[in-house]
Amino acid sequence: MTTRQIAASTFWQIASQATMAALSILTVKFVAIGLSQELAGVYNSAYGFLQLFGILADFGLYAVAVREVSKAKAEAREEILGTIIVLRFGTLLLSLGAALLFVWVLPTWYGTPLPLAVTIASFVPFFTLLAGILRTVFQVSYKMHFVFIAEVVQRIFTVSAIGAFLFLGIRGSTDVRLCYVFLLVGGIGALLLFLLSLIFSAGFIRIRLHFDVRLTRRILSLAAPFGVAFLCTALYRQLDVTLIALLREDYQVQNAYYGFVLRMVETGYIIPTFLLNSTLPILAERHENGEETAGLLGKTFFAILLLGTISLLFSALWSRPLILLLTTPAYLSTPLQVGSDTALRLMSLPILLNGLITYAFYVLLTKHVWRLLVTMLLLGAILSIGLNSVLIPLYGFIGAATTSILVQSVLAAFLLPKSLCVMPIRLPREPSSGGEDFLLSSRLLSGHMRRFCRGRLQR
Numbered sequence: 363m364t365t366r367q368i369a370a371s372t373f374w375q376i377a378s379q380a381t382m383a384a385l386s387i388l389t390v391k392f393v394a395i396g397l398s399q400e401l402a403g404v405y406n407s408a409y410g411f412l413q414l415f416g417i418l419a420d421f422g423l424y425a426v427a428v429r430e431v432s433k434a435k436a437e438a439r440e441e442i443l444g445t446i447i448v449l450r451f452g453t454l455l456l457s458l459g460a461a462l463l464f465v466w467v468l469p470t471w472y473g474t475p476l477p478l479a480v481t482i483a484s485f486v487p488f489f490t491l492l493a494g495i496l497r498t499v500f501q502v503s504y505k506m507h508f509v510f511i512a513e514v515v516q517r518i519f520t521v522s523a524i525g526a527f528l529f530l531g532i533r534g535s536t537d538v539r540l541c542y543v544f545l546l547v548g549g550i551g552a553l554l555l556f557l558l559s560l561i562f563s564a565g566f567i568r569i570r571l572h573f574d575v576r577l578t579r580r581i582l583s584l585a586a587p588f589g590v591a592f593l594c595t596a597l598y599r600q601l602d603v604t605l606i607a608l609l610r611e612d613y614q615v616q617n618a619y620y621g622f623v624l625r626m627v628e629t630g631y632i633i634p635t636f637l638l639n640s641t642l643p644i645l646a647e648r649h650e651n652g653e654e655t656a657g658l659l660g661k662t663f664f665a666i667l668l669l670g671t672i673s674l675l676f677s678a679l680w681s682r683p684l685i686l687l688l689t690t691p692a693y694l695s696t697p698l699q700v701g702s703d704t705a706l707r708l709m710s711l712p713i714l715l716n717g718l719i720t721y722a723f724y725v726l727l728t729k730h731v732w733r734l735l736v737t738m739l740l741l742g743a744i745l746s747i748g749l750n751s752v753l754i755p756l757y758g759f760i761g762a763a764t765t766s767i768l769v770q771s772v773l774a775a776f777l778l779p780k781s782l783c784v785m786p787i788r789l790p791r792e793p794s795s796g797g798e799d800f801l802l803s804s805r806l807l808s809g810h811m812r813r814f815c816r817g818r819l820q821r
Contacts, residue, residue: 374506381510385517386629387688390622392524393544394689396532401475401541403614406621408479408545409486410603412461416487417596419457420494422588423450426581427498443498444572445581450495458484470608475538482542485549493552493559499566512558520551587732591723594739598746598769599631599716600624602754602762605747609754620759622689623705630673630713634666634720645728656788659725663787666721670714677710700760708763715770722774722781729784735777742773 394402427446465471465480493512500508524547532540563569603621607613641662648655677684681703685693688702695701726735746769753761 374510377510381514382517385514385521386625388521389517389524390625390688391690392521392528394622394693396524396528396535396544397541398534398536399618399692400614401536401538403616403618403621404475404479404538405541405544406617406624407476407603407607407613408483410600410617410621410624411465411476411480411607412458412483412487413600414596414604415457415461416491417592417600418589419450419453419487419491420589420592421449421453422585422590422592423453423581424494424498426585426588427495430581430584440568440570441572441574441577442581443495443567444570445574445577446498447492447495447569448571448573449578449581449585450491454488454491458488475541476607479541479545482545482549485546486552489549489552489556493556496556496559496563496569499563505566508562509559512555512562515558516551516555519554520547523547523550587727587730587736590736591727591732591739594736594743595723597743598739598773599766601743601747602750602759602765605750605754606759606762609751610758612758616758619693619700619702620705620762622685622693623702623709623759626677626684626688626706627709627713630670630677631716631720633669633673634717637662637665637669638720638724641724645724656786659785660787660789663721664789666717670717674710674714677706677713681706681710705759705763708760709766712766712770715767715774718774718778719770722777725781725785726777731780731784734780738773738776742769745769745772 393405397405423446427443430442430446462481462484465477471477497509500506524544527540527543560569603617603624606616606620610616641658645655645658648658682694685701685703685706693702695704723735726732746765749765749768750762753765755761757764
């Protein structure tokens with residue numbers, strides 16, 4: 363029953379993401395057609411800048427909410443969820459407030475459209491992250507079809523509103539006010555997502571704000587490792603757009619090429635998170651009760667590996683048609699200028715690597731091996747900032763993509779073996795195809811990992 367629940371929950375999340383990805387293609391396509399390349403760069407830079415602060419605002423509260431609400435008795439769930447909502451609201455005010463202060467006072471962006479663009483775009487992470495906490499209700503109840511409805515309705519509104527301007531004849535506009543309107547449409551869509559999530563979640567649990575000092579301290583202590591780890595992840599994975607805006611005078615064109623690629627890559631990044639979020643309640647419960655987890659982790663790991671490989675192949679082999687589908691021919695590479703298709707081809711490997719890192723991330727935090735995890739992610743963030751500071755001024759977004767490959771390769775090579783040691787896996791023994799070969803490779807892998815872990819323990 364638990365496997366079916368996880369599969370159904372993951373299916374609805376992937377269905378939601380797939381539908382939203384299809385609608386996002388239309389949204390991004392409409393933005394690429396409606397705005398000039400420079401204003402498209404401003405649009406992408408605004409969202410790219412806010413991603414880091416959005417991760418900081420999350421502070422790991424969603425992962426803690428899923429784990430704590432799933433374990434709590436029915437009468438305690440309202441208090442825990444209410445406390446986490448209060449905390450989420452506080453972290454949003456602090457994080458987004460810092461983002462707006464930073465973007466308005468930095469001299470580099472004086473006289474540019476970016477400060478006002480970031481201000482308008484900030485409504486998107488604000489309402490999306492508030493809705494994200496309410497998502498906990500559906501996650502632990504395995505009723506993710508409500509999330510599907512809310513997210514798809516939100517995206518249909520956004521696509522329709524932006525598409526209306528193209529219907530009126532807008533093409534390649536250089537009017538910055540249209541860029542602001544497009545960003546505002548995204549904010550209204552996020553508000554719609556929050557309201558629908560609030561209405562749907564009220565049918566499962568009473569939503570009320572709650573503040574208790576002792577409970578707040580406990581949740582913050584549980585969330586802190588997640589928060590620091592998520593922040594380090596954001597630094598090595600999403601700071602490059604902001605660094606391009608800081609280090610390149612042509613940042614608008616650079617982020618026009620690179621920003622649309624990152625929108626596609628984020629879809630590949632988030633699918634393993636959906637799968638692991640669906641697995642987390644069962645994994646946490648089994649681990650706490652001392653039950654066997656190797657089979658569950660083996661199926662999860664194999665699914666992440668399979669999904670990552672498929673995403674890598676699509677991105678590497680069909681980069682030009684994918685970019686053409688997403689944008690316009692102006693964003694394709696030419697003999698004189700590298701384009702978005704080159705960036706997508708480079709970013710195909712980080713899509714696979716990120717899935718492996720995310721798996722290790724969840725496993726190590728489940729076992730409370732957070733000091734090692736945070737240390738490695740912090741080193742990855744420092745390495746990323748250092749490499750980007752050198753490569754972005756020289757090569758622009760190609761330097762940023764190259765940095766992503768190097769940093770995530772190092773992290774995956776170190777964190778994945780650690781996670782397999784602390785929580786061993788058992789890969790599926792009855793695959794649907796390639797049975798004997800797959801079984802043999804599974805046994806060889808398990809044997810190598812057991813010998814590796816025994817060697818480390820003996821040392």
